[in-house]
Amino acid sequence: MQETRKRFGISRKALATGVAAALLISGVGAVSASASSKKPAKKPAATKPAAAKEIYDFYNPKCPSKPTTLRIATPIILEVAGAVEQQIADDFMKACPDVKVQFIAIPSNDLPQKLTTMAIGGNMPDMYVHFTSFTGKALQMRVFEDLIPLLGKDYMSGWDPMFFEESVMNGKMMFAPWVGIPTAILYRKDLWAAAGNPAFPKTWDEFLAVAKKLTVDTDKDGKIDQYGWAIVGTPNGSGQGRFSQVVRNSGGYNYRETDAGKWESGAMTKGYLDALTLYQNAVKEGVVPPGYTSTGYPEASAQIANGKAVMMVTGPHSMGIIMKANPALDGKLAGFPMPTNNGAKPVTTLGNLGYAVAKSGKNKPLCIEYIKFQLSTKYQLAYNKIEWRLPSRLKAQKDPQVTGGMAQGFVDALKGGLWTEPTASFNGSIVKVDYEAYSEAFQGKKTPEQIQKEADAKIKKVIADNS
Amino acid sequence: MNQSKQKTGFMTNKKNNQFVTRIASYGILLTMTFLIIVPVLWMISTSLKSEDAIWDTPIEIIPSEPTLHNFKNLWSTHPFLQYLENSLIVVCSSTLISVAISTFAGYGISRFKFRGRGMYMSFLLATQLFPSIMLLIPYYKIFMTLGLIDNITALVITYVSFTIPFCTWMMRGYFAGISKDLDQAASIDGAGRIRVFTSVILPIAWPGVAATAIYAFIAGWNEYLFAMAFINTDTHKTVSLGIGQLIGEYRILWGELMAGALYALIPMAVIFIFFNRYLVSGLSAGAVKE
Amino acid sequence: MRSAFAKRESRSGYIFAGPAALFMFALVVYPMAYGIFISTQKTNLIDEWEFVGAKYYLQLISDSEFFSTLGTTGLFAALVVAGNMIIGLLLAVIVNQKIPLANFFKVILMLPWLFPETVVGLIWKWIFSPLFGLLNHALMSFNLIETETDILGRENTAFAGVVFVCIWKGYPIVMLMMMAGMKNIPQERYEAASIDGANKWQQFRHITIPGLRPIILVAVILETAWWFKHFTIIWLMTGGGPAGRTEVVSIEIYLQAFTNFNFGRAAAESVIILLILLVASFIYSRVLRDESE
Incomplete structure (x- = not known):
């Protein structure tokens, strides 16, 4: 947690004080109130708490005087929530008939390479979807426009501070937070009940024990057909992100920036070792469905959908995706905060995303109109409804639709605190070291200690190569 | 050596050879065909399934409710x-x-x-x-x-x-x-x-x-x-x-x-x-x- | 007289070969020069350019992991090329016999070539999938295995699985090249050999193979180049895993360039591959040419 706190500390200092004050005040009453209140010393004494009020329940955009095309690069349009994104665009075009919103649909696998190519070719779209995982790259390419002056400081106060903070680097707002997906443990309520409603695990050992309890032969044919944990074990970002969650919730980290501004490996931390051990034991104990190394997100969520597995480390959006596959699960899904080890506080990631405005764009004022329109409470709730993603704006967050029901556990997960992946330019190489490490753990030939040592050497080498 | 005898021996040998070659050829062709056709049929089968039937276990080899959806x-x-x-x-x-x-x-x-x-x-x-x-x-x-x-x-x-x-x-x-x-x-x-x-x-x-x-x-x-x-x-x-x-x-x-x-x-x-x-x-x- | 003839010869040569040269020059020389240039730069390719000389090359030469990636790539390419050549040649010979249904098989055998690599990679991943896959289902229903096995998830089977799929996808083009080449071998040679009492194997060794030598050379060189650089199928099936066991050099380059933004290093790796493949094709052409002379 230290390094993230430090990073926010720096960025906050760099912010205009007024913005900082506004955002901190607005934290009161937000779902993330307790998370942001972890630094009470920095909290300014008092100004008007009314600042938290959403300005635009429905924003009426100012239309341009001449026909304009707004190009937006997005992978969302191809996913379940694409319907909402399209609806917003259609409504916007209705409000401003001279504007043509044109989506450049990019499968998320291809997003980094397409955006890079466009940026290098000097042909960025007006806006693009920014994921937190893209932050390091965006910083290196310097392709984004700072949104704080464009949106105005008043507008900043409408954001949940956690969302806001994550979008700001070195005092510049890289993207306009739209929705988030706090990671927690998603589980099948019905299957949980069938196992006699065990207590929610507080430690990873308990988690493994519960997973074992949930691993059963339901039809008594002598063959296990329900597993405790739908582990995502593919060697990619989606597997590594989940592994990192376990590492962080065991008090460890993979690498971080020291106070001296240098990078250091965290692979030798107890938490990193614990995570590797957990992954290895989960396989040994047989609580994960076969095929864990090639189980990516789509496969794992399918396992939950068809009852092959009960728990999954993921965000609330998975409920939308799982229910798309199995609508009968309405009301039968829920989440609880991550277990921890070594006395660590449960922490989570926000999985924040939103539109970024390209620096090279020619329609920046219109982009701003579009962003305000798109972040209207109405659409925040529409997105939430279809995929359970947490809206970024405080007003929308207060709606009972958001906090109630199946998403409750995920909102609770935020109370522990937040961490963000470090944004070193070589982050991709570290991600790779991580996924190679847990892949090794799955293979079971090396002990977690051996794997940990190898990972440590690799991380140190990556850091050395890049300094 | 008797030349005609050698020739007939050679002929039957050749025939046998040809027979063996044929069998081997068809053996290889059928094996390959099998390896190619199965994934293609599996593609067709998958394309005829609904979203939840695809993730059903045990899997259905031939979709029970085929759909052109x-x-x-x-x-x-x-x-x-x-x-x-x-x-x-x-x-x-x-x-x-x-x-x-x-x-x-x-x-x-x-x-x-x-x-x-x-x-x-x-x-x-x-x-x-x-x-x-x-x-x-x-x-x-x-x-x-x-x-x-x-x-x-x-x-x-x-x-x-x-x-x-x-x-x-x-x-x-x-x-x-x-x-x-x-x-x-x-x-x-x-x-x-x-x-x-x-x-x-x-x-x-x-x-x-x-x-x-x-x-x-x-x-x-x-x-x-x-x-x-x-x-x-x-x-x-x-x-x-x-x-x-x-x-x-x-x-x-x-x-x-x-x-x-x-x-x-x-x-x-x-x-x-x-x-x-x-x-x-x-x-x-x-x-x-x- | 002679020089006039040579002049005409050479002019005709330029006329015929010119358009291709111009086209390729415009579209390949610049990108390659660009690649070589950025291999000496620390750059984001937009506004950050810093000359670092041979830094990335030195880094790579002393990087044991890069060498192991090269080793994996070499083994992968060797197995796939060998598999493609053997199966492609064998099938070409078989369907070239005048046997019933040869045309039918010809069409079937070409099918894998018609599918996009993305589809091939995904469909096989799907077939290999332990829970939802056809293969495990079949093996289990015939009681060949007790529990699901994760072919792409185990160190010892993942590599074999990927090689298998790449051969599945890759042999048809070799088969086609061989079929096209065999059409140029005069039928009379076979007839003559047959009268002389040569069996099928002897005919194959002494007529087919020498007749195909030029096309085999082309096939081996290009196949090596293609599979040494191959990306899509492996990326989709294993992403380089498990534990780096199927990580080939194209995956490394992709990750360096598009997830790490280390374009300099990615370019240096590309140049090294270019050099390796140049040497390999030089050796191939020497070996195969010497044999034919």
Whole structure:
């Protein structure tokens, strides 16, 4: 947690004080109130708490005087929530008939390479979807426009501070937070009940024990057909992100920036070792469905959908995706905060995303109109409804639709605190070291200690190569 | 030794051999057919399943409730016909250009001694040795300068550049197998170089041209990486881009993906079967005397 | 007289070979020069350029992991090329016999070539999938295995699985090249050999193979280049895993360039591959040419 706190500390200092004050005040009453209140010393004494009020329940955009095309690069349009994104665009075009919103649909696998190519070719779209995982790259390419002056400081106060903070680097707002997906443990309520409603695990050992309890032969044919944990074990970002969650919730980290501004490996931390051990034991104990190394997100969520597995480390959006596959699960899904080890506080990631405005764009004022329109409470709730993603704006967050029901556990997960992946330019190489490490753990030939040592050497080498 | 006895022994031996060869041939062909047909049938089976049937366990080999939903849905949610049209335009143009240029080049290299001939072949080869992922950015810059981004012309040019080296090498190999006596005979009759080529050599080289064209066609039809980089607008997309869109971060629409792959297969299969007939008919014409 | 002939020869050569050369020159020389240039730069390719000389090359030469990636790639390419050549040649010979249904098989055998690599990679991943896959289902229903096995998830089977799929996808083009090449071998040679009492194997060794030598050379060189650089199928099936067991050099380059933004290093790796493949094709052409002379 230290390094993230430090990073926010720096960025906050760099912010205009007024913005900082506004955002901190607005934290009161937000779902993330307790998370942001972890630094009470920095909290300014008092100004008007009314600042938290959403300005635009429905924003009426100012239309341009001449026909304009707004190009937006997005992978969302191809996913379940694409319907909402399209609806917003259609409504916007209705409000401003001279504007043509044109989506450049990019499968998320291809997003980094397409955006890079466009940026290098000097042909960025007006806006693009920014994921937190893209932050390091965006910083290196310097392709984004700072949104704080464009949106105005008043507008900043409408954001949940956690969302806001994550979008700001070195005092510049890289993207306009739209929705988030706090990671927690998603589980099948019905299957949980069938196992006699065990207590929610507080430690990873308990988690493994519960997973074992949930691993059963339901039809008594002598063959296990329900597993405790739908582990995502593919060697990619989606597997590594989940592994990192376990590492962080065991008090460890993979690498971080020291106070001296240098990078250091965290692979030798107890938490990193614990995570590797957990992954290895989960396989040994047989609580994960076969095929864990090639189980990516789509496969794992399918396992939950068809009852092959009960728990999954993921965000609330998975409920939308799982229910798309199995609508009968309405009301039968829920989440609880991550277990921890070594006395660590449960922490989570926000999985924040939103539109970024390209620096090279020619329609920046219109982009701003579009962003305000798109972040209207109405659409925040529409997105939430279809995929359970947490809206970024405080007003929308207060709606009972958001906090109630199946998403409750995920909102609770935020109370522990937040961490963000470090944004070193070589982050991709570290991600790779991580996924190679847990892949090794799955293979079971090396002990977690051996794997940990190898990972440590690799991380140190990556850091050395890049300094 | 009794010569006739040896001969009969040889004959039965030969017959046996032939029999064994036949059995072995069919054995191999059937094994291969099995390995190929099973995944294809599995694709068809998957394309006929509904989303939840796909994730059902134990899996259904033959869908119990087959549905054409995926095939229909693909047409209604994506301009798939437009994708097909774009692909056909891009790939037919690039195939035509590439095969024409390469047939010329292949003939030139196989027939004429000119300075730099050896280098030329190495150069063509060298273009195939650089990882294509690193070509992406310079290509993008070139097309950006030419104003061809989001234009299918960029894809035509790209695919021509990808297929020329292989096509040239293939045609050269093919021409090398055609006796030079034919050229010379025609030359003596007074025909010019180009006429010799177009009226004497090209007709015999038809199987080679057909094979090369099929290669160029398929390479273009299935290309994804560069199409992904160059094309933005939905109405300019090719079929392979359309299919790639179905591979999402959170879910892979297996049914639609397979339906899309089958749609994409149809024009190719038609063209392939059509050319394949020429390949076969070219067999007799291609048997050139030494 | 002689020099006039040579002149005409050479002019005809330029006329025929010129268009291809011009086209390729424009579209390949610049990108390759660009690649070589950025291999000496620390750059984001937009506004950050810093000359670092041979830094990335030195880094790579001393990087044991890069060498192991090269080793994996070499083994992968060798197996796939060998598999493609053997199966492609064998099938070409078989369907070239005048046997019933040869044309039918010809079409079937070409099918894998018609599918996009993305579809091939995904469909096999799907077939290999332990829970939802056809293969495990079949093996289990025939009681060949007790529990699901994760072919792409185990170190010892993942590599074999990927190689298998790449051969599945790759042999048809070799088969086609061989078929096209065989059409140029005069039928009389076989007839003559047959009268002389040569069996099928002898005919194959002494007529087919020598007749195909030029096309085999082309096939081996290009196949090596293609599979050494191959990306899509492996990326989709294993992403380089498990534990780096199927990580080929194209995956490394992709990750360096597009997830790490280390374009300099990615370009240096590409140049090294270019050099390796140049040497390999030089050796191939020497070996195969010497044999034929």
